[in-house]
Amino acid sequence: MIELIGVSKRFGESTAVDEISLKVESGEFCCLVGTSGCGKSTTLRMINRLIEHSGGEIHIDQQPIRTFREEVLRRRIGYAIQSTGLFPHWTVARNIGLVPRLLKWSQAAIDARVEELMVLLRLDMDEFAGKYPHQLSGGQAQRVGVARALAADPDILLMDEPFGALDPITRENLQLELRDLQARLNKTIVFVTHDMDEALRLADHLVVMHEGRIVQQGHPLELLREPADDFVTSLLGGEDRGLKEASLLLVSERMTPLGVGGVARDRIVQTASLRDALSMMLWRRVERLAVVDDEDIPIGELSFRRLVGARGHE
């Protein structure tokens, strides 16, 4: 668990982060969002002590971070950034093995770990191990950056706009993979992004910052349904909030079980979002969809009325 208690950061006369308090539980995916310059990156970098906090306390598992030795922080906290920070004259394999090497692992252990991570991040060993960063696409370089951040098997991963420079399709693929990785590896992740859809897709805990302060935090659905003020409302998409909420709710939550009537012609899988269902209804000009399971077997139906009524908070 990461805990920030009344944490501030001052750069000379100006206050970049102003007495923020935040608790990120183990295994939680926490996204920091807010306008440019509101203190997101500074907050992230205070957690791994790339930036020293000027006030308050930061704890990891109840222990102040200033009491950790540097190599312990390095082992426990992985860090990935938008520009990847890969060393240009090092091969992919060498870049991934950076932290284990700093931690003085044996060469055999480093090689095994690099191979394991390349498989995990779907980077073909034969093709990529010997390549240099300039020979990689943006998406491949980001995978290497994430592999490197995971190298010493840290329990905490700090990610600063790691997918910021990617096209929407590569970005979405990497988001899905990261979610999946997190579910399997049970990492605690703090993730900075400008992209609200990315934050909503990834976060279990969403933190909205403004001018160095936290203005609201909680589950994304909580913030969408009860934004604290106009700033949070507009950051979360204003009138678009209905669609954003629909993208967080599943068809299975609103479908009715298969009745005696005929099955609708157009099918949607139960794990799709209500937003996908709405889009399909609009596109196909229909008001009913057959809901199917993963094996394409019909298990229910979703009507337009049920879909619209899905906003249970009204």
Ligand SMILES: Nc1ncnc2c1ncn2[C@@H]1O[C@H](COP(=O)(O)OP(=O)(O)OP(=O)(O)O)[C@@H](O)[C@H]1O
């Ligand atoms: N090393 C520094 N020296 C002086 N001021 C700094 C330093 N680093 C950051 N700042 C200032 O602190 C404030 C917060 O910066 P920070 O990078 O944390 O914001 P951010 O929310 O991550 O912004 P962005 O989304 O644009 O990356 C800004 O006003 C910035 O100019």
